[in-house]
Amino acid sequence: MPFADEMASPLAVVEHRDEWAREFEELAGRLWVALGGAALAIDHVGSTSVPGLAAKDCIDVQVRVERLDERVSALMAEIGFRERPEPWNRIEVSGGVECRKVVFAPPVGARRCNVHVREDGGANARYALLFRDYLRADEVAREAWGAFKQRLAVSVPDLFDYGQIKASVMPVLMGSAERWAAATGWVGGRHD
Incomplete structure (x- = not known):
């Protein structure tokens, strides 16, 4: 669940905003400096990373590390980031x-x-990149996923319930993404 300060605005899925890419770059720059050599790659993932896809106005960032340990948590805390519990x-x-x-x-x-x-190299890091790259490549899937999320946000305004319902549908989307990856020879996990 979001922290109390994150609850100020209601759940909304909005049309894609071009500034999301710039905002990611600014955030990634701060993270590179803060994490030093701990970060192997910093990826823009999630719906805001897909041009043309409707999304919540919340930038999703993936930081890939060699291994998860307390060092990363300490470095993130130094710049004010809070671990979600x-x-x-x-x-x-x-x-x-x-x-x-x-x-x-x-x-x-x-x-x-x-x-x-x-x-x-973890399956979850690959999953995030596959989601992004598939929806960037497939206009029909992108439009359908965006429309689904917009309808869901109107019907289910509670963020927790919205997330649970969306998660239950993700296997359908990602099944198509896996077929696309196999057909195109997509290999995830490259640093971008």
């Missing part, structure tokens, strides 16, 4: 594989974002 922000299942991660909320008053720290 929920269990699903520690473990996720991607492609049937249980993977560790740590998710951080921004400092109080900063631009809304989620920073997902995952191990480089």
